[in-house]
Amino acid sequence: MTLSKRLADAIQRTAERAVDQRAAAWMVATVTATFTDGTVNISTARGPVERVRRLKSYTSPTVGDIVHVLRNADGNWAVIGAYATL
Template sequence: MTRLADAIQRAAETAVEQNAAGWMLAVVTAVHLDGTADVDTGRGPVLAVRYLRGWNPAAGDHVMVATNAAGNWLIVGALATEPDPA
């Protein structure tokens, strides 16, 4: 009976994780001319994520990425970086 309970628990956790809104940190890996960029997250790469108008991302930027329950992704903006000590 515990195997069934464990399977139900895993299925419930997966469903909640996939359908929940949230945010995470990512690194821009490529920028496209159509207003999207590819990012690499802790969960793996995500292709063609929209970014906000008026901001020009560059490969290597550390960004905040928001997700919603419908599975849409949005790059919210770049994180501040420390100045180069050289």
């Protein structure tokens, strides 16, 4: 592989990663810690996220809850609520 091909591939990967990081997304996560200030720590497929705000309707967060999480393009996170258990 030539240097110019490797450089082009590296630029492409970097651009794709930047777009992915700035894109809004929803995901499933697990609550790893709860706090009395309306935040929780979560574990996502991308790694842990600390002090994520939760909606008022998610009134009783519990460690181990599987939750629906949103992240906007600015990098702000919100826990929408817990999924029902099966």
